[in-house]
Amino acid sequence: MIRVVIVDDEELARSYLRELLGSHPEIEVAAECSNGFEAVKAVAELKPDLLFLDVQMPKLDGFEVLELIGSETAVVFVTAYDQYALRAFDVHAVDYLLKPFNQARFEAALDRARQRIGARLPPAAQLAAAARPPLQYLERIVVKDGAKVDVIPCDKLDYAEAQDDYVLLRSQGRNHLKPQTISSLEASLDPGKFLRIHRSYLVNLERVAKIEPYAKDSRIAILTDGTRLPVSRAGYARLKALLGER
Amino acid sequence: MHPLLAGKDRLGLYLLAWVPLAALLARMLAAGGELSWSETLSIVLPLAAIYAFVCLSAWYVCRFVPIRPAGIPRLLLANLAAAALSSGLWVMAGRALAAALGLEAKYARHVSTLFGMGALLYLLSAAFHYLLLAVEASREARAREAEARILARDAELRALKAQINPHFLFNSLHSIAALAAAQPGRAREMCALLSDFLRASLGLGERESIPFAEELALANRFLAVEQVRFGSRLRVEERVEEDTKDCPVPPLLLQPLVENAVLHGIATLVEGGAIVIEARRLDGGVWIAVENTFDESAPARRANGVGLANVRRRLEARYGTAARLDVRISGGLYRVELLVPAEAEVPR
Numbered sequence: 001m002i003r004v005v006i007v008d009d010e011e012l013a014r015s016y017l018r019e020l021l022g023s024h025p026e027i028e029v030a031a032e033c034s035n036g037f038e039a040v041k042a043v044a045e046l047k048p049d050l051l052f053l054d055v056q057m058p059k060l061d062g063f064e065v066l067e068l069i070g071s072e073t074a075v076v077f078v079t080a081y082d083q084y085a086l087r088a089f090d091v092h093a094v095d096y097l098l099k100p101f102n103q104a105r106f107e108a109a110l111d112r113a114r115q116r117i118g119a120r121l122p123p124a125a126q127l128a129a130a131a132r133p134p135l136q137y138l139e140r141i142v143v144k145d146g147a148k149v150d151v152i153p154c155d156k157l158d159y160a161e162a163q164d165d166y167v168l169l170r171s172q173g174r175n176h177l178k179p180q181t182i183s184s185l186e187a188s189l190d191p192g193k194f195l196r197i198h199r200s201y202l203v204n205l206e207r208v209a210k211i212e213p214y215a216k217d218s219r220i221a222i223l224t225d226g227t228r229l230p231v232s233r234a235g236y237a238r239l240k241a242l243l244g245e246r
Numbered sequence: 247m248h249p250l251l252a253g254k255d256r257l258g259l260y261l262l263a264w265v266p267l268a269a270l271l272a273r274m275l276a277a278g279g280e281l282s283w284s285e286t287l288s289i290v291l292p293l294a295a296i297y298a299f300v301c302l303s304a305w306y307v308c309r310f311v312p313i314r315p316a317g318i319p320r321l322l323l324a325n326l327a328a329a330a331l332s333s334g335l336w337v338m339a340g341r342a343l344a345a346a347l348g349l350e351a352k353y354a355r356h357v358s359t360l361f362g363m364g365a366l367l368y369l370l371s372a373a374f375h376y377l378l379l380a381v382e383a384s385r386e387a388r389a390r391e392a393e394a395r396i397l398a399r400d401a402e403l404r405a406l407k408a409q410i411n412p413h414f415l416f417n418s419l420h421s422i423a424a425l426a427a428a429q430p431g432r433a434r435e436m437c438a439l440l441s442d443f444l445r446a447s448l449g450l451g452e453r454e455s456i457p458f459a460e461e462l463a464l465a466n467r468f469l470a471v472e473q474v475r476f477g478s479r480l481r482v483e484e485r486v487e488e489d490t491k492d493c494p495v496p497p498l499l500l501q502p503l504v505e506n507a508v509l510h511g512i513a514t515l516v517e518g519g520a521i522v523i524e525a526r527r528l529d530g531g532v533w534i535a536v537e538n539t540f541d542e543s544a545p546a547r548r549a550n551g552v553g554l555a556n557v558r559r560r561l562e563a564r565y566g567t568a569a570r571l572d573v574r575i576s577g578g579l580y581r582v583e584l585l586v587p588a589e590a591e592v593p594r
Contacts, residue, residue: 009513010417010475016424035516058516058541080416099420151543 002117003030005046007039007065008054008078013099017052017078020106027110036060041147043069049117052097055079060149064142068149074116076109137190141169143176150176154193158207158223160185162200170227195242197221197235211239248305249378261298267367268294274359280352288347293340297364300332301371308375325372326365333364397563411505414471415440421475436474443467450497455589458525458532459491465504465523472508479518480508486525493532495586496560502553503536503582511538511580530588531568537581554582561586 004027008014014032021027030046033039036059043051043065051073055062063084066075077084080099094116095109141152152171161168162182169176178185186194186202196202207223211231214220219231231239250256272290275281281289304325311317311324337360344353418440425433446464450456466482473480500523507521519539526533554573561569561584568587575581 009516010421011477012421012424012475015428016420019424019427056513058514058544080413080420099416100423101420102423153543 002027002050002114003046003048004028004050004052005031005033005039005042005048005073006052007033007036007042007057007062008052009034009057010054013054013078017106020103021110024110034058036062036065037149039065040068040144040149043073044144044147048073050094050113051075052078055081055084060142060151068142068144074113076113138188141178141185143169143178145176152176154189155204155206157194157204158225158227159204159229160194160202167202192242195235195238197239198230198232201229201235203229205242211236248302249382250302250305260302264294264298271360271363274363275356278355280355281349285347285349285352289340289344289349289353292343293336296339297332297336297367300336301368303332304328304368304372305375305378308372308379312379313376325369329365329368329372332368333361336364337361394563397559414505417475418471425474432474436471439467439471439474443471447498447501453497455494456497457491458493458495458534461495461497461500462486462491462523462525464498465500468501468504469508469521472512476508476512476518479515480512481518481520483520483522486523487527489527490525490532493527493586494589495532495534496564499557499560499584499586500534500536502557506553506582507536507538507580511540514541514544515539528585532586533583534586535581535583537579539578540580542578557584 004021006014006017006021006029008017011034014034018029018032021029030048031042033042034057036057039051039053040060042048051069053062053065053075055077056079060068062077062079074094076095076097077093078097078099082098085096085098094113097105097109101109137154139154141154141157143150143152152169156171158170160170160182163177165179165181166177167180167182167185169178182196182200182202186196189202193205194202195205203221203223207225209222209224211219211221214230217233219236221229221231223229250260268290271294272283272286275290276283276286307324307328311321313321337357340360341350341353341357344350418436422433422436422440425436443464446460446467450464462484466484469480469482473482504521504523512519512521522535522537524535524537554571558571561571565587570583570585572583573581574583
């Protein structure tokens, strides 16, 4: 039995997938979701084998959903937009169904999904990062907190701190933990706005009030809210290079 | 900046034109016989050089008092006064120069001639500057007209492209595919709606203007197609006054706004929302507003600006400052208001 979750904000699009899946008795549609939040919740609760995922949706888009779910679920994108397809395939997305599609194309996607289910998949987060078009930086960061999803606009992020396999995200007086390396977070943020001032710290440049010498060869950054973060020698060099460019 | 002072070549050419004028002045002063040629030249050369630059000031007067049928007396008055003033000052400068050279008595006999010549030269310069301004104005007008035409064509192409937004088509076709098996009747209806919209939009870009009623019908056809996709999530309210329907408007002006309202408004909301289209007559033109609800926490989409910027540029290219387009964002409402002026106000 293959358990499937359908995620699309359009009722007609969901019913089309349901209809096509109806002719396969070995497939069970465990849930239908009309937005990204519902999708993240459904995947966490139902642990489906396969997800049909729309890209353009209210609340969270398909890529953000992909980033928040575990890597056990195989994902087939279903969208009218073709611009993310190539990069998604690069990291072995199961399939990329372009609307409108016919039954034959759908069956092909389902066959691919069947073969892939149970096989090892690249982590979903990697899939999402790759599927983001190049030269486009994140505008917001999504974090899952139990069943809840927090959305942090990037300009509200004060700084990020590496903590083992997690990053701690400080925003609007609250801390959020996300399973991600600080380097991959750094890579997805606009380098003109966020700077790695230390091996463990990535700071929003707009929050930096001043840089003060601390000890020989080391400095601290004082943020507008008074937070003090260490600045390494390499970090200071990067800061000078960035500010020098301006 | 004075156009002749802007380039060395132009200024050189202008000063060259003063050589024969200086010769004429010298001829007149020397004609009396009291002044020797060397005395004449020592007075005339500096005076001519000074006056060449004084006459450039006519440009500012010409700009300040442009040629208008109603303003002829004012124009004459301003230029005659400027001529008298310039020439008077000039003659006085000449007197000071003559005094320095000890030729005051001989110079005094020529004051009235010099004053007359000075005034005449100034007026000549004013005429020349009016000509210059007219040439410049016509060149600017041509450039502006050409730019407006390019902008309009460019905008029309973009509008047309946006019109047949491929994703709109793909999504609509997908809806038809979804309906085909379960609800063939509705699938056929959707085919008809989509065809209606496409047919209505074909060829619109070539027309200068269409009655507002036609533009509104096009937008409604678009919304009818989207209604099938979004179902109860898309609600439309129309507050359009009857007397706006005949008003001529540029085609494809309302449609991109309505499309934005669906794409960036309704589609971002789980529960959907309402689009309100308003229109009424204002100052002989037509005032149009499109308002929609949207998700404030959704990241601002760059694409949002394209359709809107396009509409704004087309309005500007066609109506200049007579048209208005305002965007108001407050409390989850996105509102675009625009004023299409009456055709009579189109600047020629």
